[in-house]
Amino acid sequence: MRRRPDTELIALVRKGSAEAAGVLFDRYWTHVWRAAYAVTADRGLADDAAQEAIQKAFGALHGFDETRPLGPWLKRIAINRAVDQLRRRRQVEVLSDEETVFHAWSVGESADEDIRLWAVADAVAGLGAGKRVVVVLHYWLDLPIEEIAGVLGLPVGTVASRLSRARKELRQVLEEQRVV
Amino acid sequence: MSSDPELERLLRDVRETLPGPTPEASRRARRAALAAIRPRRRRMKAAVLIAVALVVAVGAGSVLGALLAPRGSAAEGPMEFGFVPAPGWYALQAAPPATPGLSLVAMAANVPFSPDDSVKGLAEPSALPYSTLRTLPADGIVMVATLTALDLQTSGLAKYLSHFPLRVEDASPYVDFGVEVRPEKPLGQYQLRAAHHGWNVDVTVYFGTSAPSSTLRAQAQRQLDGVVVPEAPDTASARVTPKRATAAEASALAVVDRTFVCTVSYGEFTVVVSPRSTSEVKGVRTTSSGHARVTWGSDAYPLGDLVVVARPGLRNYITRFPGAVYASVRRCAASRTSVPLTHAGLPGPASVVRSDSECRAGGKVLVRVRAVLESPAPWRRLTGPVGSAYNGVKGHVVEAQLAVRDARTGKPLAFATLDRSEATRHWSAPWPRCV
Numbered sequence: 105m106r107r108r109p110d111t112e113l114i115a116l117v118r119k120g121s122a123e124a125a126g127v128l129f130d131r132y133w134t135h136v137w138r139a140a141y142a143v144t145a146d147r148g149l150a151d152d153a154a155q156e157a158i159q160k161a162f163g164a165l166h167g168f169d170e171t172r173p174l175g176p177w178l179k180r181i182a183i184n185r186a187v188d189q190l191r192r193r194r195q196v197e198v199l200s201d202e203e204t205v206f207h208a209w210s211v212g213e214s215a216d217e218d219i220r221l222w223a224v225a226d227a228v229a230g231l232g233a234g235k236r237v238v239v240v241l242h243y244w245l246d247l248p249i250e251e252i253a254g255v256l257g258l259p260v261g262t263v264a265s266r267l268s269r270a271r272k273e274l275r276q277v278l279e280e281q282r283v284v
Numbered sequence: 285m286s287s288d289p290e291l292e293r294l295l296r297d298v299r300e301t302l303p304g305p306t307p308e309a310s311r312r313a314r315r316a317a318l319a320a321i322r323p324r325r326r327r328m329k330a331a332v333l334i335a336v337a338l339v340v341a342v343g344a345g346s347v348l349g350a351l352l353a354p355r356g357s358a359a360e361g362p363m364e365f366g367f368v369p370a371p372g373w374y375a376l377q378a379a380p381p382a383t384p385g386l387s388l389v390a391m392a393a394n395v396p397f398s399p400d401d402s403v404k405g406l407a408e409p410s411a412l413p414y415s416t417l418r419t420l421p422a423d424g425i426v427m428v429a430t431l432t433a434l435d436l437q438t439s440g441l442a443k444y445l446s447h448f449p450l451r452v453e454d455a456s457p458y459v460d461f462g463v464e465v466r467p468e469k470p471l472g473q474y475q476l477r478a479a480h481h482g483w484n485v486d487v488t489v490y491f492g493t494s495a496p497s498s499t500l501r502a503q504a505q506r507q508l509d510g511v512v513v514p515e516a517p518d519t520a521s522a523r524v525t526p527k528r529a530t531a532a533e534a535s536a537l538a539v540v541d542r543t544f545v546c547t548v549s550y551g552e553f554t555v556v557v558s559p560r561s562t563s564e565v566k567g568v569r570t571t572s573s574g575h576a577r578v579t580w581g582s583d584a585y586p587l588g589d590l591v592v593v594a595r596p597g598l599r600n601y602i603t604r605f606p607g608a609v610y611a612s613v614r615r616c617a618a619s620r621t622s623v624p625l626t627h628a629g630l631p632g633p634a635s636v637v638r639s640d641s642e643c644r645a646g647g648k649v650l651v652r653v654r655a656v657l658e659s660p661a662p663w664r665r666l667t668g669p670v671g672s673a674y675n676g677v678k679g680h681v682v683e684a685q686l687a688v689r690d691a692r693t694g695k696p697l698a699f700a701t702l703d704r705s706e707a708t709r710h711w712s713a714p715w716p717r718c719v
Binding site: 117122125129141147150151154158159161162163165166219220222223224225226228239243244245274275283284 | 294
């Protein structure tokens, strides 16, 4: 079951297979949650946003066009939900960076690489929320600037400007730490 | 778009470092997602299955419970909890915890347990058969079950728990916050949480491979069917008091064993090992927790610590997090290098009083710390007087070992132990490596 492609699993889910739904959940849940966490930078908000997203998506699987890839669709729902969560709590501009930890313990090929990546993650976490969300959407979640503008409801120029300022700020911080 | 390809590459790579969801959040979301599509008639079917399974489990439990008293160990704890080993499997129980409210532990494996993971025929109470897991072959399976009396009415957790019979296919991925037992060759780690007979039953299933085959999963399921739970918390309530289980506890470890590679300034660092002591200077009484520290700066520098294991005590400028194991976020990174916990290669006898050894290394040192904590706690970012510069775990350190090696040459530089008796021992390399 676990090796079946998404299209087959979706077909089984439509026939009422909870097992197939479980496999799909396991396949995508972490990705969905990480997308939500990247945007919200808050575990509680990410939990809520990701759960809402995957619940909504699974509820809509009957109408899903299986010729489209499932992953990007889920990711986009998660992003929208996460941004909604931020808006709902009016935290886009005032989100506290105090407890933001963007990195897990070890992922890189080497300890040196880990240190570099952690420094970058910390630097991103240290950006103002407005710039951070733009960076995260663009570099971590692969959204082009035009789509970011659509998600955030901002002019394309504003998004590009924020991204440029964020890069400048990140470079300055990382140069001080001799990471770049 | 940008003229900064190096920065862009780093920004894209760093997304791989994002942490994952907690098991609790995953379980909640799974239920919500499946409920969104599951036809209602299946619930009735599931209810019938559960009812049948409960009848079978109750009947089987009373018969099979007696089989769970190998080598007399069961007399020390509730006999009805544990695994009935399937053919070719091995089962262990832990002694009842000395501290009321902690979980009872039982383990099963399709490979022999490492001698490190059992004491006189009983399972180590940490609920982590670390040595067995470290050497688990690809077709190996280890299961660890914990049993906690849980007030389901007040905890609010009931709606998130599964019911017996447990199914491997319902398990959620367990690795969280990067707590990977064997990062160089990842295990498949899954967790099941269930309510049964008024108990909270947590089962962690470790596979020797991160992609367990259907055959392996079926084998695990057969052993999972052999978990037996007491009928009600009453018989063990004198030993286990109801407590509220949290997601953090469910995913926590009672044994911390981590290896780091740490950057030291100018190749110099200091290892400080101190037994627990109380001193009085000008009328000010200070209790120093017993600790072993590797530091690249002076005692007065708040960010000088690289890796520290400290017993409980008063927080002071030396011990910023008493009762904790922690490592510098900035200077230390997790390492996959094997560092033996031994004083071999270091001259004796060990110092048993407070001692410092100033050592030199080629820019980086490997530090392995292994600590046994009295109760489980999650590894996380610690906040304190120096902000959030350290990651670690807070808890009552029962015993610990700390080994330091030169990352470049691999030569041993220092080794320290904090014993259960609160004594400390400290070995260090001879001059010119250490003074």
